[in-house]
Amino acid sequence: MGTLTGKEQSAFKLLFDWNFSLGGRFRKFLATLLHGRQTMVSFSPALSLQEIMGDSHNHARSVRKVNRILRVHFRQKKASVLGPDLSHRRMLVNSLIHTPRIQKAIAAEAAAQEITLVEAEAKARKYANEIASDFSMPVIRFLDIILTWFWNKLYSGVKINHVEPLKALAQSHTIVYVPCHRSHIDYLLLSYVLYYEGLPPPHIAAGINLNMPLVGTILRKGGAFFMRRTFRGNPLYSMVFHEYMYTLTSKGFATEYFIEGGRSRTGRTLTPKTGMLSITVRSFLRDHRKPLAFVPVYIGYEKLLEMASYLGELRGEAKKSESPLDIVRTLAALRNEFGKAWITFGEPLDLGSFLNSQAPNWKDSSGANDKPAWLEKTTSNLGDTLAGRINAAAVINPVNLVAIALLSSPRHALGEEELIRQLDGYTRLLSMAPYSDRTAMTDLDARSMIHYVENLQLIQRKTDALGDIISMDEKTAIAMTYYRNNVLHIFAIPSLISCFFVNCASITRKRFCASVRFSTLTCRQNCSCNGRNTKRWPWCKHGWIVWLQKV
Structure with missing residues (x-):
């Protein structure tokens, strides 16, 4: 990552940064001139003009066909780097409020709370403004400058693995990143790496506790959208949030959220929470014209920035609320050594194919307002599968x-x-x-x-x-x-196999398999894990036996 330190540091140049509403030719010329080092050149596979034209001898028709193919190609290529075009935030909020689903929820809220439709609509608009991101490419460029300096001060390097297959996937699928959650650094680091690799930074689901003065504004313009910890008892807020997520996924925006819910204080992958997965699946049911893929991401640190606070919480201390002063404390920690940070992109999971295996008739639920009967079990299995793929990476x-x-x-x-x-x-x-x-x-x-x-x-x-x-x-x-x-889960199977040889130098395959089957049966009958999917319980020693039986 050290090669990025030579990028432009001028705030003036940020005024002419690339975005979808860049303006006229002169402004585009200035952007190209000022951001020469930010220019991404991509060579796509060659197109055969002879194959495109075929046997047609109509010159005008052939020209229109070539223009159409090139126009679609460059539009898709641009979207795979910058992301789809996002209308002004005010226009987005207005479009959300006037959707039939939210209008129906506004009417229900007015009736339930005995308020006017105008007051209920004002509440819905307030919720939408509280949630929605305000994505800004100039702010992304500004954060690039700041974070480049920060990473080079904090870490001795950032190692990235298996990112190349993701670039091809991003051109054909809507991407949902599901990283493990170890630190507040996670979402900054992942967005930075994607931007560095020529992929659009995702829209990130962040807890409302991070919507702090100044910090919240910067995060929102960097792609964060904020959500409350619970939607319970507030159907209007729930509907606004669901509709916002549907807008992002249906328009093809890359999104990111942590299926563990919060940061792991123990270092293990936590049991997945299925709320955001359920919302994503329901959005996909409404519009599945473009395929959607989950990309598990493992983020590892050699030395964690929040370790002192984690140790305090494990000793029983109350969790400290986030504060803008945390930035000052972070800067004070820069004098310490933190080693390297590692990011590995796991095996993607195509949601359409997964639903085919879990609920073969899932397309019959498309456009339905209610939750299909199979949704809860399917999202639970989806969470387990994604947690397993995070561990595998x-x-x-x-x-x-x-x-x-x-x-x-x-x-x-x-x-x-x-x-x-x-x-x-x-x-x-x-x-x-x-x-x-x-x-x-x-x-x-x-x-x-x-x-x-x-x-x-x-x-x-x-x-x-x-x-x-x-x-x-x-x-x-x-x-x-x-x-x-x-x-620890990586050594589970070798550790189990070793246990069979602690008191004996050799063992027959038949006896070995019989012991495994007996232990597995005992697990399912007596263990607190109740025979649940072991990818969800990677630290359960009985779960290791189930793993071994599958192998």
Whole structure:
């Protein structure tokens, strides 16, 4: 990411940034002239003029046909980079308010609350303004300058994996990004990476608690739309939000939300919450002319910015409310080392194909006002599948591996040579039997990993007559459980297999499979997980057995 530090820093140039309402030819000329380094050149596959014209000898008709093909091609290409054209926010709110569904909800609100239609419509308009983003390309360019500086101060690099297939998918599908949620940095980092890779930044569902003075305005212009924690007891707000989400998905805007609901305080992928998934599915049922794909995203950190507050919450302290002063605290933390950030794009999930497998008659529900009977179960399975694909795209970084090794040792300490052997064993195992084809792993050798984590001040070195001892103190050990939990599921199956050989040197396949079946049956009868989908419960040891049986 360091190559971006040479970009233009002039605020004047932002006035002539590219957007869908750029203006006349002179303004476009100035934009091209001032933003030369921001120009994206894309070479598409060649078009055969002979194949387009065919046997036609009508010159005028052939010219119109070529013009039409090129016009559609360039419109789609532009939308895949900038996103679809978004009308002025005021016009968007007006169009939302006058849709038949919201007009019906306004009438119901007026009757229920015994107020006039004008007052009820004013409430709906207030909700729409509270929710809707105010996407601005000049602000995106401004954030690009600020975040480029920020990332280079905070991290020693941002590693991106499996982004190329996404660029082709974005030209044919509406994209919904569903990343894991580890930090407030997540949505800034993901939007920045997509912009850097020539993809449109998504519209991001953010909690209303982030709609703070100044910060909320910047986030809103950067693509954030705000939502309340619950819609219960407010059918008018619920309808406005549903209609807004339908507008985004039906027009082909990329969106992003966290299916875990909140940030994980333990490092594990949390049980998915299906509210936003249900809204997306219902929007797709109303208009499925353009295919929609979910893109799971794994975001991993070698050192987390909010770790101190997480540890406090795990000790029972109340969660602190977000404040603009958090920005000052973040800037104060820039003097520390935070290692690298990692982003891996998981295997996309085509919603149409998923619905075909879950509810073959789903198209019969298209345009229906009510929730179809199969919706709850299908969205639950959808959440489990996406959580599994997020886990499958996990990144194994040096901090994860050192944490696993030291936390498994007595007093959280090992001799350096013993730790090297342990880390070498982990890397060989993961290289020979990778968790999935989307999993990424550090390319450092064991000794380099130790020095790397040592530079992050997460471990200590003590010199002894028999050699150096690598250890961590009690406070750091608690924090390191977070980084261990990030990748614990990757070692689940190898750990289970190893358990069968603890007390015996060999075991027959028949006895091995019988033990697995017995354990699985016991799990389903007696375990607190009740035999639920194990992608949703990756840390349940009985769930590992179900995984192994599938393998």
